[in-house]
Amino acid sequence: MTVEKFDAIVVGAGMSGNAAAYTMASRGLKVLQLERGEYPGSKNVQGAILYANMLETIIPDFRDDAPLERHLVEQRFWVMDDTSHTGMHYRSDDFNEPAPNRYTIIRAQFDKWFSRKVRAAGAIVLCETTATELALDADGKVIGVHTDREGGIIHAEVVVLAEGVNGLLGTRAGFRKVPKPEAVALAVKEMHFLPEEVIAERFGLSGDQGCVIEAAGTISRGMAGLGFLYTNKESISLGIGCLVSDFAATMERPYALLEAFKGHPSIRPLLAGSEIKEYAAHLIPEGGFKAIPQLFGNGWVVVGDAAQLNNAVHREGSNLAMTSGRIAGEAIAMVKSRGRPMTSENLSLYKAMLDKSFVVKDLRKYKDMPALIHTNSRNFFMTYPQLLSQAAQNFVRVDGTPKIEKERATTAAFVKARSRWGLVSDAVRLALAWR
Amino acid sequence: MTTSLVRIEDKLYQNRYLVDAGRPHIKVRQHQSPSSNLLALTLVCPANCYEVNEDGQVEITADGCMECGTCRVLCEESGDIDWSYPRGGFGVLFKFG
Numbered sequence: 001m002t003v004e005k006f007d008a009i010v011v012g013a014g015m016s017g018n019a020a021a022y023t024m025a026s027r028g029l030k031v032l033q034l035e036r037g038e039y040p041g042s043k044n045v046q047g048a049i050l051y052a053n054m055l056e057t058i059i060p061d062f063r064d065d066a067p068l069e070r071h072l073v074e075q076r077f078w079v080m081d082d083t084s085h086t087g088m089h090y091r092s093d094d095f096n097e098p099a100p101n102r103y104t105i106i107r108a109q110f111d112k113w114f115s116r117k118v119r120a121a122g123a124i125v126l127c128e129t130t131a132t133e134l135a136l137d138a139d140g141k142v143i144g145v146h147t148d149r150e151g152g153i154i155h156a157e158v159v160v161l162a163e164g165v166n167g168l169l170g171t172r173a174g175f176r177k178v179p180k181p182e183a184v185a186l187a188v189k190e191m192h193f194l195p196e197e198v199i200a201e202r203f204g205l206s207g208d209q210g211c212v213i214e215a216a217g218t219i220s221r222g223m224a225g226l227g228f229l230y231t232n233k234e235s236i237s238l239g240i241g242c243l244v245s246d247f248a249a250t251m252e253r254p255y256a257l258l259e260a261f262k263g264h265p266s267i268r269p270l271l272a273g274s275e276i277k278e279y280a281a282h283l284i285p286e287g288g289f290k291a292i293p294q295l296f297g298n299g300w301v302v303v304g305d306a307a308q309l310n311n312a313v314h315r316e317g318s319n320l321a322m323t324s325g326r327i328a329g330e331a332i333a334m335v336k337s338r339g340r341p342m343t344s345e346n347l348s349l350y351k352a353m354l355d356k357s358f359v360v361k362d363l364r365k366y367k368d369m370p371a372l373i374h375t376n377s378r379n380f381f382m383t384y385p386q387l388l389s390q391a392a393q394n395f396v397r398v399d400g401t402p403k404i405e406k407e408r409a410t411t412a413a414f415v416k417a418r419s420r421w422g423l424v425s426d427a428v429r430l431a432l433a434w435r
Numbered sequence: 436m437t438t439s440l441v442r443i444e445d446k447l448y449q450n451r452y453l454v455d456a457g458r459p460h461i462k463v464r465q466h467q468s469p470s471s472n473l474l475a476l477t478l479v480c481p482a483n484c485y486e487v488n489e490d491g492q493v494e495i496t497a498d499g500c501m502e503c504g505t506c507r508v509l510c511e512e513s514g515d516i517d518w519s520y521p522r523g524g525f526g527v528l529f530k531f532g
């Protein structure tokens with residue numbers, strides 16, 4: 001039997017794996033991609049907002065046939081207490097541009113489309129195949145992977161670990177650790193179906209315009225967490241996620257949280273009459289810059305969620321995944337074209353290129369944010385939202401109380417809840433982490 | 436308690452699964468009394484796969500598992516559980532995701 005050897009094996013057919021496989025295959029490399037799901041996307045969960053720019057870099061004409069739901073014209077940020085929301089809305093006609101900047105997508109459908117492009121570029125995509133372990137030679141260089149199919153090791157010059165937040169191969173080989181409970185959020189999500197015209201009417205949309213809501217406050221019951229509501233063409237994606245460490249400490253039931261979010265008086269009317277067709281759960285990397293593991297080694301690189309490349313502050317993940325996958329693919333193709341071996345030294349090119357990109361720059365900017373949020377979750381997700389809605393109500397309710405007294409009551413409520421020193425220190429720490 | 440159990444089953448009923456009968460991908464190691472994290476899973480697992488049995492030990496039925504990895508993050512390092520993905524093609528199958 002002749003042993004077939006690939007230039008590269010990509011483990012995973014999510015955002016990062018597809019970007020890497022496409023980039024390498026279209027540069028003529030012999031690529032094998034393994035995916036454990038029945039089809040690419042069948043295991044993947046996202047909100048999902050797609051950032052066009054990062055996909056455009058890989059597939060410039062993606063708008064021609066990608067399954068895009070709505071292009072976003074409106075973004076709402078809500079701070080919620082139990083009965084109200086205070087919000088900032090941004091809507092602009094500028095987003096009705098010829099090549100829109102952000103779209104909602106449905107991952108199972110999007111990943112299938114992306115995978116067709118990967119195949120068309122020349123990669124071999126093998127689904128229903130779980131990679132079980134990396135194969136290493138006596139010197140510790142990765143030489144391929146073991147799978148749950150018969151036939152032993154599949155050999156390659158380099159393995160791209162695009163196995164997602166919960167990847168097993170890299171951790172089993174000791175290349176990185178299983179994420180800590182405070183470095184990942186558990187999100188639960190439902191798909192609510194409604195007629196297209198009902199969605200358009202409820203959110204004031206026409207054509208394929210879309211609206212998204214990001215929400216924080218007492219909905220996460222003091223845990224560090226966020227809720228979201230995204231409009232698709234004929235459905236609404238609704239979900240909520242909180243740090244796993246907070247779930248373990250509070251023993252809150254994730255789906256009870258989701259039920260309460262759905263039942264909130266500000267959310268309920270937006271979903272009225274919908275038919276729920278799916279309930280999903282997935283982790284989101286939240287550890288930020290300080291949680292990024294070793295990104296390359298002898299015969300391997302790691303990309304996307306598996307490398308914690310996720311910007312929790314801006315809720316961006318798929319674009320960092322696509323970009324890291326693309327850059328890894330480009331670096332590998334460069335090493336190959338120079339006729340060099342896939343050693344750790346040569347593959348360090350991937351990290352050097354990634355460090356120069358927005359991926360690492362953005363994560364570095366917010367490097368202190370995860371720790372701040374983690375240690376202050378009750379203030380940021382319970383106390384302040386409550387204070388803010390009391391202040392808003394105090395401001396708008398007309399009941400004969402002199403305005404000066406209303407203002408004093410609002411200030412007093414803030415000081416009582418957090419003390420003057422607490423308020424100043426929270427503001428300073430937030431500003432420093434944001435800087 | 437019961438109402439939420441009923442509701443989670445209704446939720447999971449909407450999902451598609453291909454169960455690898457007789458080959459569960461997650462196993463709870465034998466224990467006398469569960470650790471606090473293992474016990475937390477009886478509430479925190481989004482598919483309600485973990486339950487306390489009559490003898491006070493935590494058991495898993497992984498059929499409704501959505502492969503999120505929460506239990507792995509909380510309990511693999513301590514050795515409370517063995518965690519793996521299902522064999523290729525088995526497990527949860529998201530239509531939308």
Ligand SMILES: Cc1cc2nc3c(=O)[nH]c(=O)nc-3n(C[C@H](O)[C@H](O)[C@H](O)COP(=O)(O)OP(=O)(O)OC[C@H]3O[C@@H](n4cnc5c(N)ncnc54)[C@H](O)[C@@H]3O)c2cc1C
Nearest residue numbers: 012014015016036043046047049131164304305317318321
């Ligand atoms: C609820 C939620 C909402 C989100 N919203 C947004 C958003 O709006 N915008 C945004 O940009 N990002 C969002 N994200 C983040 C985004 O989904 C991820 O950052 C992105 O999917 C990461 O891509 P990836 O390729 O690294 O991993 P994944 O997409 O998880 O892909 C990993 C792939 O590897 C496969 N795999 C794993 N192990 C093996 C193995 N051993 N053998 C074979 N195959 C394997 C898996 O089946 C999967 O297909 C959200 C995430 C969640 C959970």
Ligand code: SF4
Nearest residue numbers: 480500501503504506
């Ligand atoms: S992986 Fe997630 S859904 Fe499956 S048993 Fe563990 S916590 Fe529950």
